Amino acid sequence: MRILNQVLAVTRLNILNLPKRIATSMVAIVGVAAVVLVFAAVLSMAKGFERTMTRAGATDTAIVIRSGSTSELASGLGNDQVLIVETAPGVLRDGGEAVVSAELYVLVDIRKKSNDSAANVPFRGVGSRAFDVRDSTALIEGRMFEPGKNELIVGRAAQSEFKGLELGAAIKFGRTEWNVVGVFAADGGVAESEIWTDVRVLQGAYRRGNSFQTVRVRLRDTGAIAGLKEALRNDPRLDVDVFSERQFYSTQAEGTSTFIRVLGYPVTILMAIGAVFGALNSMYSSVSARGKEIATLRALGFGPLPVLISTIFESTLLALAGGLLGGAIAFLAFNGLTVSTLSNASFSQVVFDFAVTGDLLLQGLVTALIIGLIGGLLPAIRAARLPVAQALREL
Amino acid sequence: MSEALAELRGVSRVYQKGKERVDVLHELDLDIPGGDFLAIMGPSGSGKTTLLNLLGGLDRPTNGTVTVGGAELSSMSNNQLSNWRATHVGFVFQFYNLLPVLTAQKNVELPLLLTNFNARERAERAAIALDIVGLSDRARHLPRELSGGQEQRVAIARAIVSDPTLLLCDEPTGDLDRGTADEILGLLQILNREHGKTIVMVTHDAQAAEFATRTLHVDKGQLESRAAA
Ligand SMILES: Nc1ncnc2c1ncn2[C@@H]1O[C@H](COP(=O)(O)OP(=O)(O)O)[C@@H](O)[C@H]1O
Ligand SMILES: [Mg+2]
Numbered sequence: 001m002r003i004l005n006q007v008l009a010v011t012r013l014n015i016l017n018l019p020k021r022i023a024t025s026m027v028a029i030v031g032v033a034a035v036v037l038v039f040a041a042v043l044s045m046a047k048g049f050e051r052t053m054t055r056a057g058a059t060d061t062a063i064v065i066r067s068g069s070t071s072e073l074a075s076g077l078g079n080d081q082v083l084i085v086e087t088a089p090g091v092l093r094d095g096g097e098a099v100v101s102a103e104l105y106v107l108v109d110i111r112k113k114s115n116d117s118a119a120n121v122p123f124r125g126v127g128s129r130a131f132d133v134r135d136s137t138a139l140i141e142g143r144m145f146e147p148g149k150n151e152l153i154v155g156r157a158a159q160s161e162f163k164g165l166e167l168g169a170a171i172k173f174g175r176t177e178w179n180v181v182g183v184f185a186a187d188g189g190v191a192e193s194e195i196w197t198d199v200r201v202l203q204g205a206y207r208r209g210n211s212f213q214t215v216r217v218r219l220r221d222t223g224a225i226a227g228l229k230e231a232l233r234n235d236p237r238l239d240v241d242v243f244s245e246r247q248f249y250s251t252q253a254e255g256t257s258t259f260i261r262v263l264g265y266p267v268t269i270l271m272a273i274g275a276v277f278g279a280l281n282s283m284y285s286s287v288s289a290r291g292k293e294i295a296t297l298r299a300l301g302f303g304p305l306p307v308l309i310s311t312i313f314e315s316t317l318l319a320l321a322g323g324l325l326g327g328a329i330a331f332l333a334f335n336g337l338t339v340s341t342l343s344n345a346s347f348s349q350v351v352f353d354f355a356v357t358g359d360l361l362l363q364g365l366v367t368a369l370i371i372g373l374i375g376g377l378l379p380a381i382r383a384a385r386l387p388v389a390q391a392l393r394e395l
Numbered sequence: 396m397s398e399a400l401a402e403l404r405g406v407s408r409v410y411q412k413g414k415e416r417v418d419v420l421h422e423l424d425l426d427i428p429g430g431d432f433l434a435i436m437g438p439s440g441s442g443k444t445t446l447l448n449l450l451g452g453l454d455r456p457t458n459g460t461v462t463v464g465g466a467e468l469s470s471m472s473n474n475q476l477s478n479w480r481a482t483h484v485g486f487v488f489q490f491y492n493l494l495p496v497l498t499a500q501k502n503v504e505l506p507l508l509l510t511n512f513n514a515r516e517r518a519e520r521a522a523i524a525l526d527i528v529g530l531s532d533r534a535r536h537l538p539r540e541l542s543g544g545q546e547q548r549v550a551i552a553r554a555i556v557s558d559p560t561l562l563l564c565d566e567p568t569g570d571l572d573r574g575t576a577d578e579i580l581g582l583l584q585i586l587n588r589e590h591g592k593t594i595v596m597v598t599h600d601a602q603a604a605e606f607a608t609r610t611l612h613v614d615k616g617q618l619e620s621r622a623a624a
Contacts, residue, residue: 005508016496296492299453300553301481301509303474389454392488393444 006306010297014290014314021289024282025318031278032322032371033329035271036364040330040356042264043363046257048355050250052190057246058135059222064215064232067239071252072105075213081238085215088231090224092217094132099218101127104199106206108173110162121158122194123173125202131184133216137191142167142182147198150205153182157192165195176205190249216245272371275322279375283315287383294383295391304384311383315376316369323368327361399426400560400593401450406459407616408445419445421616422459429560432587432594434604437613443597444565446613450595451484451563452476464560481509485554487564491546493538499525499549500534506557524552527590528582544575551582555592562586564596568603580606 018025064085069075085091086098093099105124112119128147131137145151159165169180178197186192203209219225229242243251287294294307335356403425410417419442427433427450437443448454449461452468461468464483471479485506486492493502503521512520525531528548538546547567554562564583568576584606586592596607604610611618 002509002511009505009508013494013496292492293494296488296494297505298477299451299480299486299492300506301477301479303477389445389448392448392453392492 003303003305006302007309010302010306011310011313013293013297014286014310015317017290017293018314021282021286024285028275028279028282028315028318028375029322029325031275032319032368033326035268035275035371036323036326036368037330038264038271039268039367040327040360040364041334041354042260042268043360044330044334044354044356046260046264047357047360049260050253050257051355052188052253057244057249059225059244059246060219061133061135061245062217062219062225062228063243063245063248064217064240065213065243065248067241069241072103072213073107077102077212077215077240079210079212081240082212082215084235084238085217085232085240088217088228088235090217090219090228090231092220099129099132101130101133101216102199102212103127103130103214103216104202104208104212105194106202108195110164110171112161113163114161116163119162121162123152123202124194124196125199126196127199129218130196130216133218134186134191136187137184137189139182140185142180145181145197148201149198150176150178150201151181152178152195152197153184154180154196155192155194156183156185157188158195159183161193174205268367272367275319275371276375279315279319279371280378282318283311283376283379284382286314287311287379287386290383291386291391291394294386295388298386298388299392307386308380308384311380312373312376315379316372319368319372319375320365323365326368327364330364331356331361398429400429400431400464401425401427401595402460402462403449403456404460404462406449406456406461408442408449408454409457418616420449420456420613423617425611425618427593427595429593430587430591432584432606432608433596434607434610435595435597435613435618436599436601436604436610438599441613442616443599443613447563447565447595447597450561451486452480478509481506482557483559484561484563485557485559487547487550487554487562487567489566489569491538491543491550493546493549493553495538498535498537499530499541499552502538502549503552503556506553510557520556521552524556525549527555527586528552542575543571544578547571547579548582551579551586555586555590560591560593562592562594564594566598567596568598568600573602576600576603 065072066075066077082102086100091098091100103124103126105122107120108123109118110121111117139153140156142153145153154165164171165180167180167183170177171180199212203211217228219228225242225244232238232240232242297307334354337354403423406420406423408420410419435443435446445454449456450463452471455469466479468476500518500521503524504517507517507520522531522534525534528551530545530548530552533541533545538549541549567583568579571579580603583594583596587594598604609620611620
């Protein structure tokens with residue numbers, strides 16, 4: 001009880017004294033806030049990216065790609081191979097016709113609305129069944145492109161992010177002019193960042209002959225994937241990998257979110273170390289500013305423990321204030337913020353939202369707390385060990 | 396005067412300043428009987444504060460023993476010394492050392508946080524102490540709203556609030572004008588005569604020393620009493 005009284009009293013004195021040390025205290029607070037801000041920014045980016053990449057991932061849709069290709073761009077499939085896939089077991093049939101879409105995509109430069117810089121946008125040639133081999137993807141405005149014509153439909157996210165994709169607009173890629181005839185949505189998924197046209201037209205416009213990159217297949221049911229994999233792997237005329245769409249996207253997302261984290265964690269850790277020094281500095285100056293007060297209290301009979309605890313308390317309080325500040329800024333500035341970034345797997349723009357989630361903020365606060373504890377410990381020990389007689393002389 | 400309240404036996408205090416040895420006190424003996432009002436004089440740097448710190452358990456002798464009220468300070472741990480200070484000595488400093496963010500009342504209550512008194516008892520006792528020093532009407536003032544003499548009175552109230560037997564005052568009037576100084580010294584005299592406090596007061600002001608019952612001089616690390624001039 002007495003010790004608690006002492007701790008409370010000394011801590012209260014510390015806090016009452018804080019306004020006098022506002023400048024150094026702010027250094028500590030801002031340092032910690034910056035760490036939590038960067039931490040939350042990086043991780044919310046990774047999280048938002050993962051969310052977007054896996055949202056569109058269905059388990060009853062398969063993607064067939066040339067064996068060993070890590071991305072669609074690196075893949076290549078001939079027309080004859082596409083025909084083999086269409087007749088493979090497990091593929092859903094609709095009136096005798098296989099529900100598949102053989103696709104090919106290229107990257108085109110379009111300027112961003114936000115800063116007018118050019119960005120790579122995936123321009124995908126699809127089959128007439130494109131909407132049937134993708135879940136929750138549908139035209140929301142205009143109409144479907146007509147086969148054989150230079151017409152395209154644009155994803156909703158691409159339309160809002162990039163210039164010149166309004167319905168009815170004409171846009172030029174290279175020497176070919178295209179008309180925007182429709183807008184499609186994909187429930188926030190990655191396809192919304194794309195532009196589509198008839199795959200045959202794309203092959204002609206980009207001199208790809210009769211080649212494709214992927215075949216998207218609607219399966220009879222989720223379980224049919226094993227049979228399809230088996231059949232295609234055993235076919236000597238083919239050399240392909242088969243993934244469920246979910247598997248495919250999450251593999252791609254993994255690369256990028258790992259990339260973001262690999263960049264982000266060291267930056268955060270370096271900044272955290274900086275913030276620890278900021279807190280250390282602030283707390284050392286706090287201890288020396290309070291030297292006379294601490295010495296007086298010790299002369300009156302206060303023990304070293306309350307001095308130690310109150311110093312650590314002050315430091316964690318400052319760090320926590322910084323953490324809350326950084327977290328609040330991160331939440332207000334980033335949460336739901338839509339950005340587009342280069343997906344390193346497809347070398348194309350993916351539009352996604354930052355997700356500043358609760359557990360992410362909690363992690364940020366825990367980080368702040370740790371910074372405060374580490375930054376406060378050594379100064380607290382110094383405060384507790386203050387040679388009283390000497391400190392009283394140095395008034 | 397057979398039982399001394401405080402006894403110093405063969406006390407030496409040597410400071411190590413880098414490679415240099417500073418011999419401040421040298422095999423010093425001192426008996427302070429209960430009820431004494433002792434003034435210690437000496438030039439600046441002669442070791443007066445050092446002596447006071449040894450008596451108050453803020454510092455340890457290099458050699459020798461310090462015994463106060465039967466307790467041998469040199470054998471106590473730092474924590475024991477803290478607890479001992481809380482109940483056995485009151486310090487009065489030249490620059491008052493009040494906590495600027497606390498009112499006079501709260502400053503005086505501080506030492507009571509080290510006791511088992513509850514909040515109401517603490518407030519009552521602090522009020523009594525402020526009354527003794529004649530500052531009841533300033534209880535809610537912050538130190539910066541008080542004059543130097545008033546601040547020193549608050550500091551004295553703080554020193555006596557937990558009713559220690561020994562008061563150690565280090566140049567308590569060093570920062571005050573003559574008139575105010577005499578008031579403070581008069582107050583110490585009252586505490587000595589009417590409240591039975593044993594007081595050791597360091598000063599280099601001969602007029603201040605006259606308020607004490609006896610005066611000792613620090614000279615070459617030893618104490619000597621000089622015949623009054
Ligand atoms: N911590 C210390 N380290 C080294 N020398 C010290 C220390 N404290 C005091 N001294 C020296 O001891 C001497 C006595 O100091 P002090 O007791 O404060 O004298 P006074 O109070 O009589 O002025 C001085 O010369 C001072 O410089
Ligand atoms: Mg001195």
